[in-house]
Amino acid sequence: MANRNLDIRQFTLHQRFDKTSTSLLDDINFKDLYEVLKQSLSDFINKIDKEWNKYEDKELEKEENEGKRTIAIAKVKDSNNKDSEQIYFHDKSRCISGKISTGLYGKGGFIIDENKNILFEKQANHALPRPFYFMICVPAHSDTGYIITEKDGIYGFSQGLCIILQAFIKNYFPDVVASCRPFIEDQLMSNFLNKGIFNEVILTTTVLPKHLEESYGVASPEGEEYTIELKITPRNKKKGITGKHQENIQNKLHKKSSPIIVL
Structure with missing residues (x-):
């Protein structure tokens, strides 16, 4: 039986040169993001695989076709037996x-049946696309949107859809940057912070005061993105983070402006 579940992420937008405040999703430079997505997202997704490699890690040396990906809105036959895109x-x-x-090129191999009979030889320039359900929610009068994607066992496309959204924003709103992060329900997080044991805490932020940006060497006139992490690990790992240290961390993380955390 297939192990299918959903991955939920949230996204916010901010001006490239001002990371301290986020933009309302229905008023980005006087435009409504939902309406722009409605008009252009389908075509954008169907063409992005031709430039996908520029979003990959350029430091990695890759063989021919490795890292190339096919991406398109899935299609089904309508009542007139014509291809119809599955986007609503x-x-x-x-x-x-x-x-x-979506599927990856770059790996050859054999397609076999349950009796291990070879049905087809897959070449490096072949891909086996998988369909994944997705939903993008763009609430009105809110600075936070949501990306929901299907996950089939170890396979999924949540990070890929985040990359697509970030590229879409950069293309249609050049002075705006989209940031994505995992969504954790507030009540679950509050219960975990109050009753859980802290073995390790990682504080992550994409915003630093100007003087700290310069001190850490991440200041950029082009407004390039960066991530700063602070890892807190107790010397006695069996006990975890306790006492006043745990209380101070809890107080910090309960603030609305607290950074993203990994526990």
């Missing part, structure tokens, strides 16, 4: 849903 726009809830078909 829900204006009332301001959500976009559908299926993305």
Whole structure:
């Protein structure tokens, strides 16, 4: 039986040269993000695989075709037996849903049946696309949107869809940057922070005061993105972080402006 579940991430937008405040999703430079997505997202997704490699890690040496990916809105036959894209726009809830078909090139091999008979030899320039359900929610009068993607066992496309959204924002709003992070329900997080044992805490931020940006060497006139992490690990790992140290961390993380954490 397939092990299918959902991955939920949230995203915010901010001006490239001002990371201290986020933008309302229905008023980005006087434009509504939902309406721009509704008009252009499908075509953007269907063409992005031609430039996908520029979003990959350029430091890695890759063989021919390695890292190349096919990406497209999945299609089904309609009542007239014509291909119809599986993308739907829900204006009332301001959500976009559908299926993305994606797969990697670069790895050859054999396709076999359950009796290990070879059915087909896959070449390095072949890909086996998988369809993944997705939903992008763009609430009105809010600075936070949500990306929901299907995960099939170890396979998924949540990070890929985040990359697509970030590229879309950069293309249609050059002075705006999209940031994505995992979504954790507030009540669950609060319960974990109050009753859980802290073995290790990692504080992560993409915003630093100007003088600290210069001190750490991450200041950039082009407004390039960076991530700073502070890892807190107790010397006595069996006990975890306790006492006043745990209390101070809890107080910090309960603030609305607290950084992203990994526990």
